[in-house]
Amino acid sequence: MTTPAQGLHTHVLDTLGLEIAAGDCPPGRVLRTDELARRFDVSRTVVREVIRVLESMHLVESRRRVGVTVRPTEEWNVYDPQVIRWRLAGSDRPRQLRSLTVLRSAVEPVAAGLAARNATAEHCAALTECALGMVATSRGQQLEGYLRHDIAFHRIVLNASGNEMFARLGDVVAEVLAGRTHHQVMFEDPDPAAVTLHVRLAEAVREGDAEGAERLTKEIAVGALHELDVLAP
Amino acid sequence: MTTPAQGLHTHVLDTLGLEIAAGDCPPGRVLRTDELARRFDVSRTVVREVIRVLESMHLVESRRRVGVTVRPTEEWNVYDPQVIRWRLAGSDRPRQLRSLTVLRSAVEPVAAGLAARNATAEHCAALTECALGMVATSRGQQLEGYLRHDIAFHRIVLNASGNEMFARLGDVVAEVLAGRTHHQVMFEDPDPAAVTLHVRLAEAVREGDAEGAERLTKEIAVGALHELDVLAP
DNA sequence: GCCTCTTGAATAAGTCGTATGTAATGCGTT
DNA sequence: AACGCATTACATACGACTTATTCAAGAGGC
Numbered sequence: 059m060t061t062p063a064q065g066l067h068t069h070v071l072d073t074l075g076l077e078i079a080a081g082d083c084p085p086g087r088v089l090r091t092d093e094l095a096r097r098f099d100v101s102r103t104v105v106r107e108v109i110r111v112l113e114s115m116h117l118v119e120s121r122r123r124v125g126v127t128v129r130p131t132e133e134w135n136v137y138d139p140q141v142i143r144w145r146l147a148g149s150d151r152p153r154q155l156r157s158l159t160v161l162r163s164a165v166e167p168v169a170a171g172l173a174a175r176n177a178t179a180e181h182c183a184a185l186t187e188c189a190l191g192m193v194a195t196s197r198g199q200q201l202e203g204y205l206r207h208d209i210a211f212h213r214i215v216l217n218a219s220g221n222e223m224f225a226r227l228g229d230v231v232a233e234v235l236a237g238r239t240h241h242q243v244m245f246e247d248p249d250p251a252a253v254t255l256h257v258r259l260a261e262a263v264r265e266g267d268a269e270g271a272e273r274l275t276k277e278i279a280v281g282a283l284h285e286l287d288v289l290a291p
Numbered sequence: 292m293t294t295p296a297q298g299l300h301t302h303v304l305d306t307l308g309l310e311i312a313a314g315d316c317p318p319g320r321v322l323r324t325d326e327l328a329r330r331f332d333v334s335r336t337v338v339r340e341v342i343r344v345l346e347s348m349h350l351v352e353s354r355r356r357v358g359v360t361v362r363p364t365e366e367w368n369v370y371d372p373q374v375i376r377w378r379l380a381g382s383d384r385p386r387q388l389r390s391l392t393v394l395r396s397a398v399e400p401v402a403a404g405l406a407a408r409n410a411t412a413e414h415c416a417a418l419t420e421c422a423l424g425m426v427a428t429s430r431g432q433q434l435e436g437y438l439r440h441d442i443a444f445h446r447i448v449l450n451a452s453g454n455e456m457f458a459r460l461g462d463v464v465a466e467v468l469a470g471r472t473h474h475q476v477m478f479e480d481p482d483p484a485a486v487t488l489h490v491r492l493a494e495a496v497r498e499g500d501a502e503g504a505e506r507l508t509k510e511i512a513v514g515a516l517h518e519l520d521v522l523a524p
Numbered sequence: 525g526c527c528t529c530t531t532g533a534a535t536a537a538g539t540c541g542t543a544t545g546t547a548a549t550g551c552g553t554t
Numbered sequence: 555a556a557c558g559c560a561t562t563a564c565a566t567a568c569g570a571c572t573t574a575t576t577c578a579a580g581a582g583g584c
Contacts, residue, residue, distance in 0.1 A: 092537095102537095111347045114371075122573075123576055124535095124576075135370075137456075157455045161398070161454070165398065221394070223370075333539080334540045336538090354547090355549095356548040357562095357563075358563065358564080
């Protein structure tokens with residue numbers, strides 16, 4: 059493993075989190091603190107701090123006399139960006155991407171509608187800039203550049219909605235888009251229809267057309283879901 | 292104060308979390324570990340574990356030589372049920388309830404549509420039972436009983452959707468419903484229209500009517516938002 | 525004889541105090 | 555202005571003690 063380990067705590071936490079998220083430690087498995095201390099060659103102090111964090115994410119439960127038991131998946135705090143990252147790195151990434159994309163399809167249309175009502179001039183300017191960037195990078199194997207603009211675009215919409223809960227999903231969407239781009243075959247250029255929809259969405263938001271923005275975002279989401287259907291198991 | 296303190300760690304964590312969420316420690320304020328240790332009369336070990344947890348929630352940031360600084364609200368992990376509970380206990384509960392209810396209005400209709408497609412017989416049975424319970428407790432100042440059924444109802448819909456991200460919002464919805472019931476004046480019985488909508492929603496799910504379920508859930512959400520408009524500042 | 529309740533020992537996490545390492549800040553010197 | 559040293563507060567470590575929980579053995583009742 060030999061991670062550069064910018065901090066012992068971070069290293070142990072990341073390793074354990076990844077293992078649990080990947081299912082290497084199935085629910086019910088018990089870990090012992092001193093065992094972990096020996097395994098990672100750190101003090102029990104560090105291990106206990108890591109356990110406390112994993113406990114706050116509901117990934118494990120620590121009980122006296124019995125040890126640290128891994129909790130069933132249904133109890134995890136799956137909205138924690140850290141947990142999402144760990145799970146997307148694991149084996150059931152396709153299933154994970156699917157449930158996250160369904161979440162997007164529910165949230166983003168409503169957020170776009172609100173954005174059309176609440177967006178500031180700065181939001182609109184940034185949005186059109188991103189849309190133009192997506193157009194510019196939509197051809198010729200510039201998927202990384204396209205991804206950057208795509209992430210920024212959706213983040214702006216979520217922020218412009220004015221709703222804090224939506225805004226905080228920006229990181230989740232970013233993980234989904236990045237995971238999708240990097241996971242699937244990267245031969246093809248992005249769907250031209252999607253690019254057009256983004257441009258039109260930026261226009262709708264600028265013009266304050268809430269219903270249009272919501273509808274266009276729904277179309278984008280449907281496209282993303284369809285793409286997953288075609289390319290994922 | 293004077294918590295029974297089922298665990299030193301829990302007590303310190305809860306107290307600090309509440310204070311930060313309530314804004315008693317504004318963003319930028321620095322806390323010192325040994326200062327906290329003295330204040331709570333616990334060892335620095337306990338304080339450090341608490342800090343690590345708060346750090347994993349992005350409520351604070353710990354840097355050497357400078358101390359533990361409270362992070363701005365926009366960076367908090369606002370989907371962590373613990374954070375939600377702390378914030379709902381604080382002063383800007385109305386604003387918080389509003390943004391959470393908007394989130395519900397985006398997510399629950401889609402979840403209900405999926406539930407209509409995916410619900411098992413057990414789900415449907417439990418759902419109608421909850422709906423009947425809501426009807427039975429909808430009159431005569433039985434708000435606590437009504438709340439219990441209401442929470443169970445929405446949790447079942449979210450679970451029946453088959454989408455993990457939706458299912459994990461059950462706790463959030465429960466907090467919102469509980470917060471709404473306990474915060475506002477509890478004189479009046481619940482809105483009869485809402486009760487009817489829930490009954491019809493249970494029917495729609497049982498009959499596999501996805502569009503109907505989605506539409507009915509939207510109506511429930513609109514009603515909840517309207518109620519907030521009327522009763523909140 | 526079998527079942528139940530009590531009691532006690534073993535175990536592993538919880539807590540604490542202290543010692544040492546380490547990085548960032550601030551001040552003073554050149 | 556730039557460099558370097560001292561200070562500071564967190565990071566890590568270790569070991570001893572405490573406490574809660576579990577499991578099992580034994581006492582008692584049926």
